[in-house]
Amino acid sequence: xxxxxxxxxxxxxxxxxLAEQLKDVRLQALAxxxxxxxxxxxxxxxLALFYAxxxxxxxxxxxxxxxxxxxxxxxxxxxxxxxxxxxxxxxxKQAFALFLEIGNDAxxxxxxxxxxxxxxxxxxxxxxxxxxxxxxxxxxxRDDYLEERGNAHLxxxxxxxGQNDAEAALAEFATAERMFLRLGSK
Numbered sequence: 001x002x003x004x005x006x007x008x009x010x011x012x013x014x015x016x017x018l019a020e021q022l023k024d025v026r027l028q029a030l031a032x033x034x035x036x037x038x039x040x041x042x043x044x045x046x047l048a049l050f051y052a053x054x055x056x057x058x059x060x061x062x063x064x065x066x067x068x069x070x071x072x073x074x075x076x077x078x079x080x081x082x083x084x085x086x087x088x089x090x091x092x093k094q095a096f097a098l099f100l101e102i103g104n105d106a107x108x109x110x111x112x113x114x115x116x117x118x119x120x121x122x123x124x125x126x127x128x129x130x131x132x133x134x135x136x137x138x139x140x141x142r143d144d145y146l147e148e149r150g151n152a153h154l155x156x157x158x159x160x161x162g163q164n165d166a167e168a169a170l171a172e173f174a175t176a177e178r179m180f181l182r183l184g185s186k
Contacts, residue, residue: 002042005038005041005042008038009035009038009039009042012031012034012035012038013035015027015031015034016028016031016032016035018031019031025058025061025062026058026059026062026064026067028058029055029056029058029059029061029062029064029067029071030055030067032051032054032055032058033051033052033055033059033067033070033071033074035051035055036048036049036050036051036052036055036071036074036078037074039051040078040081045078045081045082046082048078049075049078049079049082052071052074052075052078053075055067055071056068056071056072056075059071065098065101065102066102066104066107068098069095069098069099069102069104069107069111070095070107072091072092072094072095072098073091073092073095073107073110073111073114075087075088075091076088076089076090076091076092076095076111076114076118077092077114079091080118080121085118085122088118089115089118092111092114092115092118093111093115095107095111095114096108096111096112096115099111105138106138106139106142106144106145106148108138109134109135109136109138109139109145109148109152110135110145110148112131112132112134112135112138113131113132113135113148113151113152113155115131116128116129116131116132116135116152116155116156116159117151117155119131119159120155120158120159120162123162125158125159125160125161125162125163126159126163128155128156128158128159128162129156129159129160129163132152132153132155132156132159133156135148135152136149136152136153136156139152143182146179146180146182146183147179147180147183149179150176150177150179150180150183151176153172153173153175153176153179154172154173154176156172157169157170157171157172157173157176160172
């Protein structure tokens with residue numbers, strides 16, 4: 001409910017105040033990231049962007065590259081929600097590069113999958129197909145990323161539909177469904 005989100009926002013803001021009092025920049029980054037996530041869930045995309053950008057700056061300042069990369073990916077998604085496709089793609093590409101640099105292939109695959117989702121929505125199904133397949137190749141056999149694999153299969157299916165290949169799209173949707181069923185049985 002709305003009241004629950006308001007309480008969560010209040011808790012996150014209190015956590016941020018405490019982190020500031022402790023002068024712990026990493027905790028400030030994490031608390032600010034939480035404020036961003038809650039703002040986005042409440043439908044306040046601009047506020048979520050503000051918090052995510054501040055959290056990214058803090059993560060960079062304290063050298064938490066994993067959190068910085070995740071925030072770049074979040075900034076990409078939020079920018080797209082705000083109707084800003086070009087910055088969205090740039091943020092996600094930065095996230096992808098940083099994930100690869102720090103050796104986190106699975107999160108790099110999630111960034112590529114995010115790019116694929118954007119390109120499907122922008123009407124670039126061939127590029128989206130390439131990106132979805134790339135994400136799936138990175139995540140192949142990773143049962144700890146079933147949800148992301150399922151999402152990538154959904155995006156691939158949408159990309160194939162955008163290319164008028166309904167039969168291949170249906171096969172991808174069926175694969176996605178199997179992934180989600182496996183996820184639900186865990």
